Amino acid sequence: MSINPQVLPIDTCIEHININGQYTSLAAPIKLTGQLYLPKLTAEYLSIAAQTKSLPTLQIGIDEAGRGPLLGSVHVAAAILPDIWSDLIENQPLRDTPLSILTDSKKLSEKKRDTLYPLVQQYALGYIIADIPAAIIDQLNILQATMLGMRLCTEGLLEAVASNVADVQTRQVEVLFDGNRCPELDYAKLAEFGLPSSAIDCQAWVKGDARHTSIAAASVLAKVSRDQTMYALDSKHPEYSITKHKGYPTKAHLQAIETHGVLSEHRRSFGPISRALASRALSGFTE
Incomplete structure (x- = not known):
């Protein structure tokens, strides 16, 4: 199997975590998977800095799927789109791009979501998906499990970027969360990667998956990845x-x-x- 040196895979399994100052053993492992396209990410943001003579902003969209079901995990995803594609949907930044039909995943047919899923993975500069098992939902409650997933996606993606992309410490970061609240990040840990809290702007966007392309991209990743786990479970329990x-x-x-x-x-x-x-x-x- 060949390995693409331009792609940094993200594959992490978390069994213990600090929650509100307490070291917590999780009832089941949380899996984080994704990737960064390092040359694209580096070239784009350094190019923007050169053109604008200002610090570029790294924009990340976050969304979840599966809060309401009685069965299975809740999935959370984060996506970094190319800067020129990351904007309000009403401004049509995706017109004439491979992601032109992208919007809130709930407004898309399953066929369109399945079409978009690999395209988002291909054209995003980076993405990450968290699988939060039912055992953790029972351990923490669904709201806190979802917030933990959003936190881990944010931290995982930022740490990967900070560790592998030059001069990330000079950048401002906007993290756009679908919903009416933001998770509490581990800012002390992020500061160790050169990302002080002053550089990270967390924003809650009500119905954000229908308003911003980066959140919509995350919504497709979360929805389709969760559906895939449901199909796998169906094959075990028809x-x-x-x-x-x-x-x-x-x-x-x-x-x-x-x-x-x-x-x-x-x-x-x-x-x-x-x-x-x-x-x-x-x-x-x-x-």
């Missing part, structure tokens, strides 16, 4: 028809849980699952 509901609490899904029981990938802290477990316990079933 009796649950996971491909049809992708873990959401449909009538068919709830009926499958009643008939076949709760899987290890179900979110036990979610009401329908905890009630199903209690009901089966009363009936003498064991999971």
Whole structure:
């Protein structure tokens, strides 16, 4: 297998982490995967600096998929688009580009999302995807698990950039999070990579996946990667028809849980699952 020296792969498994000053053992590993296109990233931002005579801004879009389902992991993704493509969707920065149909993944058909998924990976200057298992959702709650995923995607991508792209310490960073809040980053750790908190501007964008191309790109990565895990789970447990509901609490899904029981990938802290477990316990079933 050949290795492309221009591409830096990101492949990390996190089992312990500092959360609010406490060293925490996670209930299951968090997987982070992605890559950076080093020459493209370096050339673009150094070129912008030369043209504008000012410090270039590194813009990162962050989004998640899978907060509502009863089954499986929540996925979070971060994407760095080329500077000229990273803008408000209404300004049409993607016109006449391979990503011209990109918008909020929820507004795209599955076929269009599947078409865009490899294109975003190909044309983004860098991206990262976090898989946050159901066990961690149960450990932390869905909001905190999602915030942790957003934090890890941000830190993982920034640390990779800072470690491998020249003069990143001179850059300003804008991190655009879909939603109404930003995660609390480990600024002390980022400062060790030459990124002080003063250089990092975190912004919460309500419905940002329909407003900004970088967040929309992250939304496609998160949505399609999560769907892929659902298809893999469906092949292991076809009796649950996971491909049809992708873990959401449909009538068919709830009926499958009643008939076949709760899987290890179900979110036990979610009401329908905890009630199903209690009901089966009363009936003498064991999971």
